Amino acid sequence: MLEIKNLQVKLEEEDKQIIKGLDLTVETGKVHAIMGPNGSGKSTLSYVLSGKDGYEVTGGEALLEGEEILEMEAEERAALGLFLAFQYPVEIPGVGNMTFLRTAVNAQRKARGEEEMSSAEFLKVVRAKAKTLKIDADMLKRPVNVGFSGGEKKRNEILQMAMLEPKMCILDETDSGLDVDAMKLVAEGVNALRNEGRSFLVITHYQRLLDHIKPDVVHIMADGKIVKTGGPELALEVEKNGYADILAEVA
Amino acid sequence: MALPQTKLDATEARLAALTLPAGPAWLTELREAALGRVRAMGLPGRRDEYWKYTRPDTLVQAEPVPAAVFEADEAPVFSTIDALRIVFVDGVFDAEASDDLAAEGLKITRLADAPDIHWAKDLYGQLEVNGQTPVERPLAALNTAFATDGVLIRVTGEVSRPVNLSYYHKAEASDVVLHHVVKLEEGASLTLLENGPAAARFNKVLEVEIADNAKFNHVRAQGRDHERRAATHTFTRLGTESAFKSFTLTANGVMTRNECVIELTGDDAIAHVAGACMGDGDDFHHDDTVFITHDALNCESRQVFKKVLRNGATGVFQGKILVKEGAQKTDGYQISQSLLLDDDAQFLAKPELEIYADDVACSHGSTSGAIDEAALFYLKSRGVPTDKATDLLVLAFLAEAVEEIEAEELRDEIVGRLEGWLERRRG
Numbered sequence: 001m002l003e004i005k006n007l008q009v010k011l012e013e014e015d016k017q018i019i020k021g022l023d024l025t026v027e028t029g030k031v032h033a034i035m036g037p038n039g040s041g042k043s044t045l046s047y048v049l050s051g052k053d054g055y056e057v058t059g060g061e062a063l064l065e066g067e068e069i070l071e072m073e074a075e076e077r078a079a080l081g082l083f084l085a086f087q088y089p090v091e092i093p094g095v096g097n098m099t100f101l102r103t104a105v106n107a108q109r110k111a112r113g114e115e116e117m118s119s120a121e122f123l124k125v126v127r128a129k130a131k132t133l134k135i136d137a138d139m140l141k142r143p144v145n146v147g148f149s150g151g152e153k154k155r156n157e158i159l160q161m162a163m164l165e166p167k168m169c170i171l172d173e174t175d176s177g178l179d180v181d182a183m184k185l186v187a188e189g190v191n192a193l194r195n196e197g198r199s200f201l202v203i204t205h206y207q208r209l210l211d212h213i214k215p216d217v218v219h220i221m222a223d224g225k226i227v228k229t230g231g232p233e234l235a236l237e238v239e240k241n242g243y244a245d246i247l248a249e250v251a
Numbered sequence: 252m253a254l255p256q257t258k259l260d261a262t263e264a265r266l267a268a269l270t271l272p273a274g275p276a277w278l279t280e281l282r283e284a285a286l287g288r289v290r291a292m293g294l295p296g297r298r299d300e301y302w303k304y305t306r307p308d309t310l311v312q313a314e315p316v317p318a319a320v321f322e323a324d325e326a327p328v329f330s331t332i333d334a335l336r337i338v339f340v341d342g343v344f345d346a347e348a349s350d351d352l353a354a355e356g357l358k359i360t361r362l363a364d365a366p367d368i369h370w371a372k373d374l375y376g377q378l379e380v381n382g383q384t385p386v387e388r389p390l391a392a393l394n395t396a397f398a399t400d401g402v403l404i405r406v407t408g409e410v411s412r413p414v415n416l417s418y419y420h421k422a423e424a425s426d427v428v429l430h431h432v433v434k435l436e437e438g439a440s441l442t443l444l445e446n447g448p449a450a451a452r453f454n455k456v457l458e459v460e461i462a463d464n465a466k467f468n469h470v471r472a473q474g475r476d477h478e479r480r481a482a483t484h485t486f487t488r489l490g491t492e493s494a495f496k497s498f499t500l501t502a503n504g505v506m507t508r509n510e511c512v513i514e515l516t517g518d519d520a521i522a523h524v525a526g527a528c529m530g531d532g533d534d535f536h537h538d539d540t541v542f543i544t545h546d547a548l549n550c551e552s553r554q555v556f557k558k559v560l561r562n563g564a565t566g567v568f569q570g571k572i573l574v575k576e577g578a579q580k581t582d583g584y585q586i587s588q589s590l591l592l593d594d595d596a597q598f599l600a601k602p603e604l605e606i607y608a609d610d611v612a613c614s615h616g617s618t619s620g621a622i623d624e625a626a627l628f629y630l631k632s633r634g635v636p637t638d639k640a641t642d643l644l645v646l647a648f649l650a651e652a653v654e655e656i657e658a659e660e661l662r663d664e665i666v667g668r669l670e671g672w673l674e675r676r677r678g
Contacts, residue, residue: 050632053624078634090629094647100630103643108634143647144629160633 001065001199002026002049002168008059009041009048009224018044020224021060026168031200033210035235036221037243042203043087045221046172050084051077064168078104079111081167085157085174092144097156100144101126105163129162133189151182158189169193170201175209187212207239220246258293261311262389265294268313269397277372278365285376285395292389301386304567304599305508305538310390310482315426315452318478321503324675327417328446328472328500328668332660334415337402341420341450342427344400348417356408356439362401362430371403371432378458378486382512386542391484391510394456398430401456406439406465413442413468418449420476425450432458435465435493442658443467448474448504453481463490463517469497470661472668473504477532480506491517491547498656500665501528501537502672508538515543515550515578525555525655527665529645529672533563533595539587541570545578545611554585557652559645560596571603574611583613590648591619592641642673 002025009019018041026032036042048055049062051074062070069077092100106116117125130140133155145153154174161169171190175183190200190213202213210218210232218234219226222243227250228234238246254262266289271282295307309316337359338348344361352359360369376395382388404414416431427450435441439462449455461467473481481504487495501507513522528537543552558566568587589598600617622644630640646669653669656662 052628052632073637074628074631075634075636075640078632084632086629086632090625092623092626092629092644092647094650095643099643100633103639104630104633104635107636107639111634111636164633 001028002201003063004060006060007048007057007062009044009055009057012054012056017058018224019048022225024219024226026199026201028199029196030216031194031202031213032217032219033202033204033215033235034219034221035204035207035238040221041224042221043172046084046170046203049170050074050082075107075111078164078166079108083161083164083166083169085154085161085169085171087173087176089145089153089157091146093146095144097140097142097144098126101160101163104160108164126163130159132192133159133162134185135159150177151179151185154178154182154186155189158186162189162193167197168199168201170203172203173205174202175204175206183209184212207235210235222247254293258296261296262289262294264313265311265393271396272363272399275365275367275369277367277369278375281372281376282396285379285392288380288383288392289389289396292383292387292392294389294393301540301569304569304601305536309480309506310452310454310508315424315450316478316480317424318420318451318476318480318505320420320423321448321474321476323475325671329415329417329444329664332413332415332444332664334413334444336415336417338417338419339400339429339449341422341425342399342429354410354412356406356410357414357441358405358407359414360403362398362403365403369403370405370434374432374434374458374460375403375430378460378488379456379484381488381514382484382486382542388484388510388512390454390482391456391486394428394430394454394484398428398456401430401432404431404433404441406433406435406441408439410441413444415444415446418445418447418453418474420448420450420474420479423451426452428454430456433467434460435462435467437462438464440466441468443469444661445469445471446474448476448479449481451479453479453483455481455483457483457485459485459487459495461487461489461493461495464492465490466494467496468657470656470665471497471499472665473499473501473507475503477503477505479504482508483510485511487512487522488514488516489520489522492519493517494521496523496655496657497525498652498665499526500668501526503531503535504537505534506536508540510540511542513541513543513552515545515547515552518548519550520547521551523553523555523655525652526557527649527652527669528558528566530558530560530564530566531562535564536567537565538567539570543572543583545572545574545581545583547578549580550578551582552584554587555652555655556587557649558589558598559592559648560589560598561592563595565596566598568598568600568602568617570601570615571605572613572615574606574608574613576607578608579610581608581611581613583611585615587617588648589619590645591621638677642677645673646670
């Protein structure tokens with residue numbers, strides 16, 4: 001699904017290398033987790049993959065189902081099936097959540113040459129999906145993320161994911177700012193979307209999210225590279241001993 | 252003080268191109284008085300402080316700059332709204348296209364038909380005169396003197412449907428001066444809609460006298476002809492517990508100066524004035540100039556102006572709140588904001604407060620900024636193309652002004668137009 005080869009990225013504004021030769025392959029239908037200490041480049045990786053400005057790719061490539069995506073606009077990547085659940089979802093005053101969702105769904109459909117969803121059909125689908133995520137009608141009507149609690153924002157991310165049905169989902173620190181109940185709800189939403197054709201890359205500091213979203217593969221990222229890869233037990237090791245041991249081991 | 256020679260010459264050159272229209276004695280007298288005011292003040296010049304950000308030349312010069320007629324591929328704004336329609340084509344009343352000038356709770360007379368005895372003799376030009384201090388507005392006095400037509404509307408009760416003044420521009424070099432007077436009697440209410448470009452050059456005055464407990468709603472969509480020019484003045488005086496709400500949409504038009512002069516003279520009155528403007532191109536210039544005087548207890552005023560500017564367009568806002576001595580419990584709010592879609596666009600703002608009462612709440616703010624990159628990326632990351640995402644953010648930016656329109660039907664009409672225009676721009 002997603003193949004990253006020797007990726008090198010620096011910040012445009014400062015001459016600072018953030019990602020230093022990263023290799024990663026996420027197979028179709030699998031859930032991979034990336035863990036790592038602060039400043040290891042995890043969020044940068046998610047932004048670069050989704051097409052945010054401000055980063056310069058100085059080497060390597062990233063292929064989504066065999067297509068190079070790093071030169072594409074963010075919206076083209078989205079239409080190809082890439083989705084980033086933001087660590088800090090953006091508030092957009094003046095744009096209704098429903099308008100936003102419908103515009104996004106139909107823009108992607110149009111880009112793929114599919115028929116747009118009618119208002120009635122859209123309404124039906126969004127209501128059903130919102131219900132399972134405990135998102136009420138009021139939240140759908142309000143401006144995008146404005147006045148939403150931390151948990152509501154994250155649930156809104158998962159609702160977008162559910163509506164857009166991407167192939168490759170990147171979750172950037174989705175557990176940050178969530179209490180246990182909110183995290184469970186979000187994890188349930190994610191698990192409901194797991195299937196053979198959809199892959200996930202779950203970026204997190206802590207093992208606790210991985211109790212709820214069980215990964216197939218766990219990577220440890222440090223200083224802009226993947227330094228260790230293993231099974232779910234690797235996450236437990238981090239939880240128990242912290243990153244220091246692993247980093248010392250690979251150093 | 253004698254006027255500078257250049258101003259004197261410019262004023263006389265303009266006056267030489269005009270003749271006082273014939274009419275009943277009372278009107279002629281008021282027109283001559285207005286002409287006297289024009290001569291005393293002189294027409295606006297580039298050195299006038301009040302015209303610091305807007306060059307008055309093309310609004311003042313003897314002949315109008317011709318303006319190509321815009322072939323709109325859509326029905327006029329408000330045409331789907333059930334309204335009493337009054338149509339002017341290049342300033343000439345079109346009886347065929349207009350409805351009967353009669354409705355329950357309403358008396359309408361055309362200025363050009365004004366009879367020897369008419370209620371408007373006590374009002375025509377009166378609010379304009381009041382509005383000449385402390386700041387002179389010579390183009391409004393010029394209008395009072397030379398307006399060839401307009402409507403005199405007296406509202407005695409609740410009027411069930413809006414009155415729609417619909418202005419068409421068909422002649423490339425038309426130069427039009429219209430003057431409307433609206434008098435709302437105690438407890439009366441009226442919604443007035445205005446749409447269309449009117450002329451290559453349009454000078455319009457609207458005077459609205461609002462008696463106690465009366466209510467006036469005003470929604471205007473200025474014509475989209477790229478080359479049209481307009482100088483408009485709205486003067487209003489509010490009685491006790493009355494309300495004035497005015498919203499203007501401007502898209503295109505090479506030069507627009509909209510002045511709004513509001514006097515709150517009765518306690519507990521409310522005046523809201525708002526504008527949404529979209530400008531494109533380095534010859535686009537739009538100026539909102541507002542002057543609100545609080546001269547009574549516990550009144551509320553609100554100014555909300557939003558401008559989206561691109562490709563070198565210029566936006567101007569001059570807004571003043573004057574709170575007179577004794578106008579306690581005044582609640583004044585003023586916000587003017589611009590969204591600059593590129594580095595060439597500019598926004599010039601001059602917000603002013605002048606307060607002589609000690610128990611008031613007045614706030615003002617003015618900002619100009621670029622599109623929110625974080626919001627843009629968020630939308631794009633969900634698959635919304637850049638131009639569509641930009642449009643969504645433009646509409647969101649204008650929303651605070653558009654929401655000032657009270658009637659849902661009219662708000663939807665304005666939002667629908669904005670969406671349509673943005674969409675067609677994308678092609």
